[in-house]
Amino acid sequence: MTIYRAKCNIIGVFASLVVVFAVLVPCICNADEDIEDIFASVVVLPVFDINIDNNYINFGVVNPGDSVTLKEGTYYNTIKCAANKGRKYYVKIHILNEVIGPKGNQIPPESFKWRIYHTDGRGIAAPGWQEFSDEPQVVYTSDTEDEIGKELILRFQYKLDLPGSAMGGHYGLKVAYLITETE
Amino acid sequence: MIKKPIFIILVFMLLVLMEARSFATFEMSLGEGFQTIDFGTMQMNEKKSITRKGNYEHRFDFTSDNERTWYFKVQMMRPFTSAQHSIPAENMQWIVEQVVNGGGLVSNSVGSPGDFATRPVLIYTSSGSDNTGTTVQIKLKYNLQIPKYQAAGSYTSHIRFIMVEVL
Numbered sequence: 001m002t003i004y005r006a007k008c009n010i011i012g013v014f015a016s017l018v019v020v021f022a023v024l025v026p027c028i029c030n031a032d033e034d035i036e037d038i039f040a041s042v043v044v045l046p047v048f049d050i051n052i053d054n055n056y057i058n059f060g061v062v063n064p065g066d067s068v069t070l071k072e073g074t075y076y077n078t079i080k081c082a083a084n085k086g087r088k089y090y091v092k093i094h095i096l097n098e099v100i101g102p103k104g105n106q107i108p109p110e111s112f113k114w115r116i117y118h119t120d121g122r123g124i125a126a127p128g129w130q131e132f133s134d135e136p137q138v139v140y141t142s143d144t145e146d147e148i149g150k151e152l153i154l155r156f157q158y159k160l161d162l163p164g165s166a167m168g169g170h171y172g173l174k175v176a177y178l179i180t181e182t183e
Numbered sequence: 184m185i186k187k188p189i190f191i192i193l194v195f196m197l198l199v200l201m202e203a204r205s206f207a208t209f210e211m212s213l214g215e216g217f218q219t220i221d222f223g224t225m226q227m228n229e230k231k232s233i234t235r236k237g238n239y240e241h242r243f244d245f246t247s248d249n250e251r252t253w254y255f256k257v258q259m260m261r262p263f264t265s266a267q268h269s270i271p272a273e274n275m276q277w278i279v280e281q282v283v284n285g286g287g288l289v290s291n292s293v294g295s296p297g298d299f300a301t302r303p304v305l306i307y308t309s310s311g312s313d314n315t316g317t318t319v320q321i322k323l324k325y326n327l328q329i330p331k332y333q334a335a336g337s338y339t340s341h342i343r344f345i346m347v348e349v350l
Contacts, residue, residue, distance in 0.1 A: 032207075032209040032247075032249065032253075032346075032347070032348050033345065033346065033347040033348070033349075034209060034210050034211040034345070034346040034347075035211075035343055035344065035345050035346075036211060036212070036213055036243070036343070036344040036345075037260075037341065037342070037343050037344075038213075038218060038219065038220060038241075038342045038343075038344065039218070039219050039220070039339060039340065039341055039342070040219065040220035040221070040222070040263065040275070040325075040339065040340040040341075040342055041219060041220070041221050041222065041337065041338065041339045041340070042221075042222035042223070042224075042225055042263060042270075042327060042329070042337075042338050043223065043224045043225070043336070043337050043338070044224075044225060044226075044227065044265070044329055044333050044334065044335050044336055044338060045224050045225065045226050045227075045335060046335035047226075047227060047335070084227060084332070084333060084334050084335045085334070085335050086266070086268065086334040086335065086336070147334070148268065148332055148333060148334040149227050149331070149332035149333055149334065150332045
């Protein structure tokens with residue numbers, strides 16, 4: 001009976017030591033820490049820009065019935081667009097004012113054609129030769145990469161198919177390019 | 184089961200130690216500067232340094248008399264984010280402009296920029312009198328580089344400054 005009580009006492013002391021040190025040791029050894037939270041902010045400004053190196057399309061002297069492609073094998077002019085609004089945009093083209101040609105001679109805008117020779121964009125580019133019209137035409141529809149600020153490059157070729165009934169002479173066009181969020 | 188006197192003594196020891204510990208000083212505070220780091224408006228590809236308190240943006244004050252080495256760290260908890268767009272953490276940098284009363288070591292040396300990261304990054308390691316009650320002041324400034332291509336918007340980020348005894 002005495003041996004049993006002594007054993008109980010030893011176990012009791014040991015148990016109490018375990019309990020106390022289990023609380024004490026982490027308390028003493030636990031490293032201190034102090035934190036300060038701060039919030040940071042920045043406003044990235046929007047960009048919606050288009051640059052054209054040359055918008056005068058000069059075909060020179062063209063004879064009736066001739067088809068003239070400017071800078072065949074390469075491109076005639078370049079436009080660069082930058083937009084970072086995170087929204088879809090469209091690049092459009094249209095003839096500015098009237099066709100430059102012999103006085104008193106009117107030829108339909110469809111006689112003039114354009115095509116994208118090269119683009120580095122991954123969006124939707126109009127395929128092949130396209131006829132000019134009185135209304136702005138979609139040249140290119142942006143891709144998500146274009147919409148976060150990546151510069152878009154579009155290089156163009158131009159062609160004039162002068163009708164046989166038209167007067168021969170010097171022909172040219174002034175072309176407007178626009179960047180818009182409206183299709 | 185447990186002898187009463189032994190239990191009372193052990194509990195008393197525990198209370199004494201906890202009380203003694205509560206008198207130790209271990210604190211970091213924002214001594215000077217704003218609770219927000221506002222870079223204002225920026226263009227794509229622009230780099231800006233922010234130092235609204237003269238040649239620095241924040242002054243942090245550190246006091247510890249634990250006689251143990253402590254570390255000053257910074258962590259970008261969330262990179263600059265606006266809707267689904269974000270600016271990588273490493274596009275923001277911290278620069279220790281000056282250490283006052285500190286005998287420790289600046290990780291990147293004074294004046295050299297260090298990149299923020301989404302994990303804790305060490306700025307300063309205490310030494311000597313830093314651990315015996317001297318108040319150390321560390322002045323910081325920050326740089327932000329907007330990527331070459333970045334969506335427009337209002338971006339916010341959460342930055343945590345940490346004083347800790349674990350490296």
